[in-house]
Amino acid sequence: MQRRRPTIHEVAKVAGVSISSVSRALNGNTSNAEMVARVEAAVQQLGYVPSQVAQSLKTRHTAQVAFAMEDIGNAAYLEMVRQIQPVLRDAGYRLLLHSTGADVEDEVSVLDSLSQNYVDGLILCPLRVTGRHVAALRETAVPVIVIGLLPDDVSVDNVRADSRVGARMAVEHLYAAGARRIAFIDGPIDTVPGEARYAGYRAGLAACGLPLDDDLVEFADFQFESGRRAAREVLTRTDVDAVFGANDLIAMGTLHALRELGRTVPDDVRVVGMDDTTLAATSFPPLSSVSLGSADRGRIAAKLLLARMNGDDSPPERVTVPPSLTIRESSR
Amino acid sequence: MQRRRPTIHEVAKVAGVSISSVSRALNGNTSNAEMVARVEAAVQQLGYVPSQVAQSLKTRHTAQVAFAMEDIGNAAYLEMVRQIQPVLRDAGYRLLLHSTGADVEDEVSVLDSLSQNYVDGLILCPLRVTGRHVAALRETAVPVIVIGLLPDDVSVDNVRADSRVGARMAVEHLYAAGARRIAFIDGPIDTVPGEARYAGYRAGLAACGLPLDDDLVEFADFQFESGRRAAREVLTRTDVDAVFGANDLIAMGTLHALRELGRTVPDDVRVVGMDDTTLAATSFPPLSSVSLGSADRGRIAAKLLLARMNGDDSPPERVTVPPSLTIRESSR
DNA sequence: TTGAAAGCGGTACCAC
DNA sequence: GTGGTACCGCTTTCAA
Numbered sequence: 001m002q003r004r005r006p007t008i009h010e011v012a013k014v015a016g017v018s019i020s021s022v023s024r025a026l027n028g029n030t031s032n033a034e035m036v037a038r039v040e041a042a043v044q045q046l047g048y049v050p051s052q053v054a055q056s057l058k059t060r061h062t063a064q065v066a067f068a069m070e071d072i073g074n075a076a077y078l079e080m081v082r083q084i085q086p087v088l089r090d091a092g093y094r095l096l097l098h099s100t101g102a103d104v105e106d107e108v109s110v111l112d113s114l115s116q117n118y119v120d121g122l123i124l125c126p127l128r129v130t131g132r133h134v135a136a137l138r139e140t141a142v143p144v145i146v147i148g149l150l151p152d153d154v155s156v157d158n159v160r161a162d163s164r165v166g167a168r169m170a171v172e173h174l175y176a177a178g179a180r181r182i183a184f185i186d187g188p189i190d191t192v193p194g195e196a197r198y199a200g201y202r203a204g205l206a207a208c209g210l211p212l213d214d215d216l217v218e219f220a221d222f223q224f225e226s227g228r229r230a231a232r233e234v235l236t237r238t239d240v241d242a243v244f245g246a247n248d249l250i251a252m253g254t255l256h257a258l259r260e261l262g263r264t265v266p267d268d269v270r271v272v273g274m275d276d277t278t279l280a281a282t283s284f285p286p287l288s289s290v291s292l293g294s295a296d297r298g299r300i301a302a303k304l305l306l307a308r309m310n311g312d313d314s315p316p317e318r319v320t321v322p323p324s325l326t327i328r329e330s331s332r
Numbered sequence: 333m334q335r336r337r338p339t340i341h342e343v344a345k346v347a348g349v350s351i352s353s354v355s356r357a358l359n360g361n362t363s364n365a366e367m368v369a370r371v372e373a374a375v376q377q378l379g380y381v382p383s384q385v386a387q388s389l390k391t392r393h394t395a396q397v398a399f400a401m402e403d404i405g406n407a408a409y410l411e412m413v414r415q416i417q418p419v420l421r422d423a424g425y426r427l428l429l430h431s432t433g434a435d436v437e438d439e440v441s442v443l444d445s446l447s448q449n450y451v452d453g454l455i456l457c458p459l460r461v462t463g464r465h466v467a468a469l470r471e472t473a474v475p476v477i478v479i480g481l482l483p484d485d486v487s488v489d490n491v492r493a494d495s496r497v498g499a500r501m502a503v504e505h506l507y508a509a510g511a512r513r514i515a516f517i518d519g520p521i522d523t524v525p526g527e528a529r530y531a532g533y534r535a536g537l538a539a540c541g542l543p544l545d546d547d548l549v550e551f552a553d554f555q556f557e558s559g560r561r562a563a564r565e566v567l568t569r570t571d572v573d574a575v576f577g578a579n580d581l582i583a584m585g586t587l588h589a590l591r592e593l594g595r596t597v598p599d600d601v602r603v604v605g606m607d608d609t610t611l612a613a614t615s616f617p618p619l620s621s622v623s624l625g626s627a628d629r630g631r632i633a634a635k636l637l638l639a640r641m642n643g644d645d646s647p648p649e650r651v652t653v654p655p656s657l658t659i660r661e662s663s664r
Numbered sequence: 665t666t667g668a669a670a671g672c673g674g675t676a677c678c679a680c
Numbered sequence: 681g682t683g684g685t686a687c688c689g690c691t692t693t694c695a696a
Binding site: 367 | 672
Binding site: 004005047051052053054056057062064072073078081082085094095096097098099118139141224249252253255256259278279281282283284 | 336337379383384385386388389394396404405410413414417426427428429430431450471473556581584585587588591610611613614615616
């Protein structure tokens with residue numbers, strides 16, 4: 001292993017033709033079938049593979065696209081990846097994943113450098129959008145699609161979810177199922193999703209004519225364990241006949257807390273989660289969950305990016321993917 | 333956006349020096365502090381970012397590493413990614429993920445082309461190892477680390493789990509807990525893990541003095557739904573007091589099948605899974621599972637690869653990470 | 665120290 | 681149709 005790779009010159013020598021002819025034959029820019037055959041024989045014999053680095057330098061095109069997100073371990077991003085990957089692969093692009101690790105500086109540096117290097121396009125899921133993000137977005141050398149909220153004055157293609165409406169849907173569904181004391185376990189209130197989901201929860205209560213009771217609300221950090229703790233807190237503190245968890249992990253923690261407290265689901269307490277990850281379908285009982293359309297957002301972003309990389313220069317698009325509720329046993 | 337990027341020539345012109353000097357200043361190969369300052373000012377002013385493509389062509393070094401696996405959605409691979417990513421990033425490499433989609437052709441083509449292009453190294457998790465894999469492995473232009481089983485005569489660094497021993501541990505644990513009719517829901521028998529786990533299951537039975545009963549064995553495809561179906565099959569076909577699922581998804585499917593059939597866990601039937609993913613801890617009841625050390629394997633593979641890329645040419649290593657069993661309620 | 669120039673491995677234009 | 685050659689943007693000798 002680790003042998004030096006043959007170059008186009010060696011292929012040319014073996015085939016007894018010029019490098020121009022080799023290049024043409026390899027790229028289908030010749031009509032001489034015999035030439036193609038000779039070149040291919042030489043390629044075969046040498047095990048030649050064109051250097052994509054050299055091709056990129058010349059063609060200014062890397063056949064790579066980056067997807068930068070907070071954490072590849074997050075199920076929602078994972079779902080996006082699974083949608084983005086095939087779309088881009090079919091179009092001949094490799095996908096490069098970049099976990100920013102929730103670091104804003106790192107995110108900006110991805111924009112600054114990654115976006116200008118080695119990729120033909122970038123899909124970015126920013127946690128928060130800072131002034132530096134905006135500045136960097138204006139300077140990028142390649143098309144960028146942002147998944148998530150973006151200030152209105154930034155003219156970049158943008159695909160967003162609507163977790164506010166999604167949260168409201170969850171509350172209205174629980175109300176329709178008969179619940180009147182609907183608890184809410186949110187993520188951190190100082191994050192974009194945490195804040196939007198809380199707003200949606202309040203909107204849902206208002207729409208149903210229910211009062212906002214602070215005893216029914218608790219904040220966790222979008223993880224299973226902290227969700228369980230927060231749920232225990234609320235469940236022992238006040239009367240509850242339904243719990244809406246701000247994501248599926250929190251809802252799963254809630255299911256465990258309920259079980260520990262001897263409450264049954266959905267008879268005593270109904271539960272709804274959010275994100276509709278695979279966790280929801282495999283939990284016991286299967287968890288109702290509001291999907292924010294991660295898969296759709298990923299697919300749409302990929303297609304949008306593809307169009308931009310193909311030279312589409314119509315005005316920036318702003319797509320909002322509507323949420324949808326999947327009702328399973330936990331709230332039936 | 334989409335402005336043309338400045339090149340080193342423009343920086344040189346603005347700074348009033350030659351491109352050689354710019355290059356030197358940027359790479360710390362000069363001792364003239366004033367020169368560095370002038371160049372940096374020009375860089376700042378122009379927003380210059382060196383083209384990594386051009387650098388790579390010259391230096392034959394891309395600062396990229398690929399990790400090719402079956403499906404990034406699989407929790408075990410995800411865990412590897414989370415370990416590999418930081419190790420490589422700290423060493424200045426970007427990680428490129430490639431989901432092969434369980435397609436052998438695709439896997440080989442990754443070896444053939446990706447390994448020779450655009451990356452300085454490759455970590456590969458092959459599902460099956462074919463003759464073509466072996467041939468491709470001998471030809472690679474960059475270091476490759478294989479995670480998973482590899483024929484002994486292939487001299488490539490190899491980090492492996494021991495799912496055979498892991499499966500045996502599961503069976504012995506279930507036997508010790510009192511089970512005598514231990515069913516096994518395997519993945520496809522023609523995959524490396526499927527085969528190894530089956531062998532481990534048989535070894536476990538033998539060690540416990542239990543007979544091998546074909547009625548107790550069923551094959552699924554490592555997914556939740558097919559695991560559930562296969563479990564139903566076995567559970568309705570014969571007498572069972574324990575089920576060992578070849579991965580956590582299959583075991584989760586088994587838990588659901590048991591519930592549908594009105595059997596309780598662990599009282600009627602004990603269940604053990606494999607891979608010890610986050611699913612195991614959040615399931616109901618929490619699932620006992622054999623960890624194959626995915627995180628460790630990922631970390632070790634990354635470090636091995638780093639060493640190889642740094643020129644380490646000692647004989648190929650073969651590391652085996654031992655399995656470990658985490659006992660939770662499902663088999664208590 | 666600094667600048668000129670020769671590549672790295674391709675592509676594509678240009679004469680022939 | 682084919683081969684010679686000028687780049688792509690950078691690094692790195694080599695002289696000055």
